Amino acid sequence: MGIKIDALKCINCMACEMACSYHRDDGFAFLSACIVVYRAREKQDYFGVLLKEEEFLKVARPEGLEVNRIGEAADPNKKADASVKPMLLREGCDLCEDMDDYGPMCKAICPADAITLE
Amino acid sequence: MEYLSTGKILVIDLATSKIEETALDESLVSEKIGGAGITKHLCEKYLNDDPIVIGTGLLTGTTCPASAGGLITAKSPVTGKLCHCPIIYKVGIEIKFSGYDYIVVKGVSDNPVYLWIHDGVADISDASGIWGKDVWESTDSLRKLMGDDLIQTMVIGKAGENRSDYAQICYNYWSSPDRFGLGKLFGSKKLKGLAFRGMGLIEVADHENFVRRSLEILKEIKTNDFMTKKGIAEIASAIGEAGIKEWLEPIVHRHSADYFTPYATNTAVFFDEDPKRVEESKVAEPGVLISDVPALLAFKKLGLSAEDTGRALKACAKYGIDPAAVAGLSGKSSLKEIVDSFDGLSGTVALKGKGIFSPWCPLKPIFNDFGLSGDAAEAEAWWERRQAVAMIFGIQPIFSVMCPELSEENMLELAGIGTELDLTQEILDKVVADLLK
Numbered sequence: 001m002g003i004k005i006d007a008l009k010c011i012n013c014m015a016c017e018m019a020c021s022y023h024r025d026d027g028f029a030f031l032s033a034c035i036v037v038y039r040a041r042e043k044q045d046y047f048g049v050l051l052k053e054e055e056f057l058k059v060a061r062p063e064g065l066e067v068n069r070i071g072e073a074a075d076p077n078k079k080a081d082a083s084v085k086p087m088l089l090r091e092g093c094d095l096c097e098d099m100d101d102y103g104p105m106c107k108a109i110c111p112a113d114a115i116t117l118e
Numbered sequence: 119m120e121y122l123s124t125g126k127i128l129v130i131d132l133a134t135s136k137i138e139e140t141a142l143d144e145s146l147v148s149e150k151i152g153g154a155g156i157t158k159h160l161c162e163k164y165l166n167d168d169p170i171v172i173g174t175g176l177l178t179g180t181t182c183p184a185s186a187g188g189l190i191t192a193k194s195p196v197t198g199k200l201c202h203c204p205i206i207y208k209v210g211i212e213i214k215f216s217g218y219d220y221i222v223v224k225g226v227s228d229n230p231v232y233l234w235i236h237d238g239v240a241d242i243s244d245a246s247g248i249w250g251k252d253v254w255e256s257t258d259s260l261r262k263l264m265g266d267d268l269i270q271t272m273v274i275g276k277a278g279e280n281r282s283d284y285a286q287i288c289y290n291y292w293s294s295p296d297r298f299g300l301g302k303l304f305g306s307k308k309l310k311g312l313a314f315r316g317m318g319l320i321e322v323a324d325h326e327n328f329v330r331r332s333l334e335i336l337k338e339i340k341t342n343d344f345m346t347k348k349g350i351a352e353i354a355s356a357i358g359e360a361g362i363k364e365w366l367e368p369i370v371h372r373h374s375a376d377y378f379t380p381y382a383t384n385t386a387v388f389f390d391e392d393p394k395r396v397e398e399s400k401v402a403e404p405g406v407l408i409s410d411v412p413a414l415l416a417f418k419k420l421g422l423s424a425e426d427t428g429r430a431l432k433a434c435a436k437y438g439i440d441p442a443a444v445a446g447l448s449g450k451s452s453l454k455e456i457v458d459s460f461d462g463l464s465g466t467v468a469l470k471g472k473g474i475f476s477p478w479c480p481l482k483p484i485f486n487d488f489g490l491s492g493d494a495a496e497a498e499a500w501w502e503r504r505q506a507v508a509m510i511f512g513i514q515p516i517f518s519v520m521c522p523e524l525s526e527e528n529m530l531e532l533a534g535i536g537t538e539l540d541l542t543q544e545i546l547d548k549v550v551a552d553l554l555k
């Protein structure tokens with residue numbers, strides 16, 4: 001099981017990032033999120049969602065999903081995003097196993113239903 | 119103030135370069151709740167120093183749906199009235215997470231400066247390197263200087279530096295709801311702008327209940343038909359502008375939302391790149407992000423094509439001038455003439471209602487009727503109250519006029535759960551009445 005993100009449905013609202021951090025910090029922050037909206041190419045209106053799993057960094061780009069094994073060199077043709085670096089230091093997705101009432105918090109909060117469980 | 123808040127107010131004196139921090143007292147929150155209730159109080163407290171107060175709402179940056187908002191409160195240099203300009207996109211939340219609930223900027227600087235506010239630290243920095251640059255160049259420069267592309271900015275362009283009555287404070291690269299000439303106020307203080315970044319943590323009194331209620335409210339919101347729609351043309355269409363969707367569609371790239379706002383109120387249009395391109399554009403500046411419904415409609419009414427409207431909006435955003443004022447006052451109907459009119463613009467833009475909230479937010483209910491009868495005076499009074507409440511709690515203003523589920527009752531309930539304060543309808547009524555005085 002894992003989190004699946006439809007980047008074309010995403011409206012770049014950052015709620016998943018907040019909800020993920022909340023499930024670790026019990027407060028509102030973006031500090032510990034392992035799901036992060038990449039939004040640094042603002043003038044190009046290019047955005048999608050990054051997900052850190054234990055072994056993989058998944059990049060849900062509008063043009064499709066890119067999966068990188070953590071520790072291996074990323075595709076040199078794709079520009080890295082400012083959001084990637086801090087992500088690598090964070091814990092990977094645990095599917096919110098402690099959130100009994102909700103399941104994955106990112107899925108529960110996404111207003112655009114861009115996140116599903118597969 | 120321990121909860122839903124950083125607990126800190128920053129007071130910056132541009133005349134003396136003195137920076138002070140004061141505590142946000144719980145008693146003030148109990149009396150004024152937050153957002154516009156407190157920014158107005160701070161404006162009155164520092165009245166003799168011509169203050170600009172930047173703030174966030176009590177619910178800003180939480181799991182309350184649409185809690186994206188912040189605001190700038192100041193005396194408009196154009197109308198002479200105290201006004202509240204919404205802060206949109208992701209700028210409002212960055213202010214709170216940078217470590218401060220409220221920032222008072224008083225006095226006048228001798229030389230151009232910008233304020234860098236990050237992780238509970240504030241600096242006044244020399245802006246001579248960016249004074250003279252347009253809004254886009256200024257944001258690019260600040261992000262490059264600090265080495266962080268996610269820095270959120272409020273900056274002025276040439277219009278503000280030249281103290282035009284129509285100068286806007288712009289957010290990142292984009293036009294803002296500033297219809298009050300607040301860009302002129304920045305210019306007259308020699309304040310080029312502010313840059314925010316922070317990774318703070320906002321504590322919640324009863325976080326489990328707060329999140330549970332937030333998700334219940336979200337669930338109710340998601341039953342609305344508007345959840346199948348996106349973007350600015352749908353908003354314009356819903357308030358009666360026929361043909362706008364077909365007119366804009368050929369240049370639409372994508373729609374995006376302010377922080378946790380369930381409806382994507384912003385639409386990016388591309389005119390120097392294929393709008394249907396899904397990969398990252400190789401063009402540095404392929405288009406513009408539009409959040410201003412009245413300005414979009416005003417350029418359309420002048421007879422401009424959608425592409426020329428996009429180009430006019432981009433030129434306004436770079437120059438830092440209110441696009442609605444340009445469309446309404448330039449008297450021109452070609453792109454070149456419109457862009458050439460920025461410096462010589464004159465005339466008065468009438469603000470609706472009491473002139474304290476920005477008519478950037480449509481003055482009608484959108485997608486829902488909120489039980490209004492259709493009477494114009496009733497609608498105006500409803501709109502002003504809705505704006506006041508949105509500005510107190512930190513709710514995205516356009517979403518607040520489309521979503522009945524974000525009721526005063528729900529907002530008060532979340533604020534109470536989040537703070538453990540007894541925030542009642544009577545207190546809210548009093549704060550709203552004071553704002554509308």
Ligand code: SF4
Nearest residue numbers: 020093095096104106
């Ligand atoms: S399932 Fe939970 S841990 Fe995983 S990305 Fe979503 S919120 Fe984060």
Ligand code: SF4
Nearest residue numbers: 010011013014016110
């Ligand atoms: S919550 Fe959903 S719409 Fe919002 S940024 Fe995350 S994936 Fe995108």
